[in-house]
């Protein structure tokens with residue numbers, strides 16, 4: 001048996017987002033974002049046709065939910081403000097009901113000993129801004145900067161941990177490369193512009209926050225997918241993995257932490273003649289306004305080999321022109337989500353941040369396992385016995401522990417997610433929470449076995465296996 005002991009002030013908790021949990025009620029003043037709009041147009045694209053207005057009703061149930069967070073050992077919890085709730089048109093009027101809601105939600109958390117971590121953007125572009133191009137349009141960067149400042153002014157004395165974006169690569173790849181999310185385009189030039197504007201918007205928010213001297217920290221949350229070459233001794237595979245890493249990880253990690261885009265990516269963008277539209281001071285703004293704190297979402301690795309398949313010139317260019325994805329034989333999979341489970345990846349990320357990113361303050365801001373039809377694991381006590389989730393967390397925490405022992409500056413671990421929530425087009429297909437949500441029964445909440453286990457872990461700061 002080995003005992004894994006964590007630092008005494010370690011952040012234990014979970015993450016969620018506004019659009020995936022709050023829901024909408026008549027008269028709440030919320031404006032439409034791209035997911036509300038997309039669902040209204042094409043509900044068949046969402047699992048079981050469950051849309052974002054339903055979700056887990058946190059807007060009305062947050063007091064009950066905070067008690068459940070307490071019972072599952074949370075000392076911290078991340079959610080996001082919905083831009084389209086706070087400023088329904090994206091620009092212009094602030095919705096007072098939203099201000100009251102977020103104040104009350106955050107107060108409830110604080111009063112119960114749970115520190116709220118607040119993110120500003122979680123894929124939820126207000127529709128009036130999307131109609132003018134969304135992140136493609138420079139005006140969105142300005143509107144976002146104003147929105148960020150309003151958030152800091154309204155909630156800055158209460159909230160001490162801010163994040164500019166969650167997984168900014170997702171709007172790039174999902175909206176403008178692989179057609180997973182609205183506006184379902186595939187256009188490298190647009191994708192580059194979107195990514196560039198998001199990185200710039202982040203730096204502008206960091207700048208605004210620091211100028212207000214608010215006695216907290218600001219960071220960004222990135223989904224880092226370590227890129228492993230098929231064969232470490234094959235230079236072509238290694239090169240392919242490096243380029244995949246530049247596209248999907250360093251594209252945001254480098255500007256956020258070092259203030260510079262990776263040279264490999266700049267070279268590709270120039271070679272493609274797709275340098276984004278920029279203004280004179282932009283690069284200086286990015287250089288001078290780097291983050292204080294890095295949130296790391298880790299779900300799966302990326303395995304890569306040298307390009308073997310022909311380049312699709314008709315539909316390109318695409319990142320995959322520079323590498324092929326590699327399916328490693330015998331890899332461990334989460335079959336429901338189709339993602340590989342590779343626990344050591346979390347260690348490799350933390351060591352990379354230690355060695356190449358100045359060992360910046362960081363924490364695991366998401367990690368988790370989505371499983372379909374968890375009702376089959378309900379036992380006589382009425383509880384979902386999700387032993388697989390406990391094992392998943394333990395196996396990842398072993399590696400987090402090892403990285404900390406070796407000097408990584410990892411300050412906490414947040415699970416995705418607190419209670420089952422709405423997963424974009426997958427809606428409620430895969431469940432991730434410590435707490436189940438029964439959609440057929442007015443969203444009734446029940447703590448899963450993993451939630452009780454997590455409480456013990458958080459109370460004692462350790463586990464033994």
Ligand code: BGP
Pocket residue numbers: 017020166167223297337366370416422423424426430
């Ligand atoms: C992350 C997102 C979350 C969440 C999670 C699970 O990428 O930050 O919003 O959804 O992944 O993924 P999915 O919902 O696609 O199953």
